[in-house]
Amino acid sequence: MLKKLLITGAAGTLGRMIRTEMGGVAETLRLSDLVPIEDAPEGAEVVTCDLADAEAVDRLVAGCDGVVHLGGISVEKPFGSILQSNIIGLHNLYEAARRHGQPRILFASSNHVVGFHPQDARLGTDAAHKPDGWYGVSKSFGEAVALMYFHKFGQETALVRIGSVTPEPIDRRALATWFAPEDFVSLIACVFRAPRLGCPVIWGASDNDTSWWDNSGARYLGWRPKRNSAEFAKKIAALPMPAADAPVSKWQGGVFTALPIQED
Numbered sequence: 001m002l003k004k005l006l007i008t009g010a011a012g013t014l015g016r017m018i019r020t021e022m023g024g025v026a027e028t029l030r031l032s033d034l035v036p037i038e039d040a041p042e043g044a045e046v047v048t049c050d051l052a053d054a055e056a057v058d059r060l061v062a063g064c065d066g067v068v069h070l071g072g073i074s075v076e077k078p079f080g081s082i083l084q085s086n087i088i089g090l091h092n093l094y095e096a097a098r099r100h101g102q103p104r105i106l107f108a109s110s111n112h113v114v115g116f117h118p119q120d121a122r123l124g125t126d127a128a129h130k131p132d133g134w135y136g137v138s139k140s141f142g143e144a145v146a147l148m149y150f151h152k153f154g155q156e157t158a159l160v161r162i163g164s165v166t167p168e169p170i171d172r173r174a175l176a177t178w179f180a181p182e183d184f185v186s187l188i189a190c191v192f193r194a195p196r197l198g199c200p201v202i203w204g205a206s207d208n209d210t211s212w213w214d215n216s217g218a219r220y221l222g223w224r225p226k227r228n229s230a231e232f233a234k235k236i237a238a239l240p241m242p243a244a245d246a247p248v249s250k251w252q253g254g255v256f257t258a259l260p261i262q263e264d
């Protein structure tokens with residue numbers, strides 16, 4: 001078991017979903033976000049920290065032997081804010097990790113790294129990066145940084161390309177991208193318990209019948225997602241059908257592919 005697990009972005013949607021479920025993974029949690037965390041579980045340390053502040057991130061990582069890195073901009077935004085939180089923030093995290101014993105990292109990457117692959121393509125973890133906006137580009141950068149630190153220094157990271165984490169799938173696209181919160185929690189446990197991790201790309205998705213992604217490369221972790229979006233197929237079939245040539249029907253990244261570049 002880890003001694004101290006840092007969760008960045010712990011005030012966000014996924015942070016709130018997982019932070020009460022990490023009891024079996026670490027003795028102590030260090031929860032961090034840019035915004036204050038009011039309702040932390042008992043015994044957790046809480047640190048307010050801007051990922052763009054290198055010295056603050058250095059102090060944040062010190063003493064942790066694992067990091068679930070959820071913090072950052074999680075949707076398409078102007079480049080300036082993505083630069084601070086996702087690019088400079090990522091650099092600060094990996095430099096801090098290098099100085100403080102190389103805690104294993106789970107990086108919350110995104111399906112938007114491959115958003116411009118069509119929905120009829122079946123992707124392995126070696127698929128070309130086809131990001132669908134600055135947000136996707138920042139996740140692509142994050143994956144590249146993690147690989148560089150792995151090859152140069154042996155820093156281990158799970159590059160989890162998350163699909164769509166919601167209690168249930170919200171539309172037809174999500175029948176392929178759905179990632180049940182409990183499957184995410186079990187993946188986190190497997191990542192931190194594995195004797196050897198390396199720096200694999202893992203598709204962050206449940207065992208969906210209509211998946212676009214081949215996760216066979218992650219089997220060595222012993223992770224077996226239990227949920228399948230097929231449970232909700234009838235409910236989703238009753239929703240209005242989007243046009244076949246609409247971005248949400250055509251591209252893996254869905255509506256993100258059609259978003260404009262936003263000015264800072």
Ligand code: NAI
Nearest residue numbers: 009012013014034050051070071072074085108162164165
């Ligand atoms: P969220 O937007 O709800 O949470 C992100 C958190 O990061 C926020 O609480 C925000 O305050 C914090 N943050 C932003 N900039 C920061 C900075 N400079 N310093 C410190 N903290 C900062 O996002 P959500 O949905 O919880 O996602 C978590 C992670 O998972 C994100 O990195 C996102 O890109 C990734 N992801 C999420 C998916 C989903 O289905 N929710 C799908 C794919 C990826």
Ligand code: 15L
Nearest residue numbers: 074075110111112163164177
């Ligand atoms: C993401 O990367 C976003 O963080 C999340 O809000 C969803 O939009 C998700 O992808 C998705 O593609 O459904």
